[in-house]
Amino acid sequence: ELLDFSVYLDLADEVKIAWKIQRDMAERGHTLEAILASIESRKPDFAAFIDPQKKHADVVMEILPTELIPDDDEKKVLRVRLIQNEGIEGYEPVFLFDEGSTMEWIPCGKKLACSYPGIKFRSGPDTYYDKSVSDPQESGHLDHSMTLILLVLHYCCRSMS
DSSP: OOTTOOEEEEEOHHHHHHHHHHHHHHTTOOOHHHHHHHHHHHHHHIIIIIGGGGGGOSEEEEEEEOSSSTTOSSOOSEEEEEEEETTOTTOOOOOSSSTTOOEEEOOOTTTSOOOTTOEEEEEOEEEETTEEEEOOEEEEOOSOHHHHHHHHHHHHHHHHO
16 A cells, blocks of 8 residues: 655755764765865755655655754754655554644653753644645654663554554
């Protein structure tokens, strides 16, 4: 049923540029000027051929700078949005809380091991390119990967029942 299901990974420009600078300077020895020129030279093709594909995707996973750290230059702490089109045959969207509700949750530090800047969850209906979507989001940092695995299993199993 989901043979033609499409997923688009959408890295925000700020994240892409920060990651490329970190990688190309540290691992490849490129100068900042060369990296920025390379990015600039690819922008027209990206805008013409790659970026327009996201409006046709069934699911878009956006990787964005966190809103929890103002002026974060390194972009190591991120915000992730899972933009899921509604009405896709054979696909059941994932909801962090319950379908249709708009909620924001910043968990108590005693319940989840989170160091600075903490963690924030948001979920609710939204619109994306004039389409109705559900939009669970996570921003911040968990200290233990097992905590993330338990959260993912909790949300995954809720959407499958």
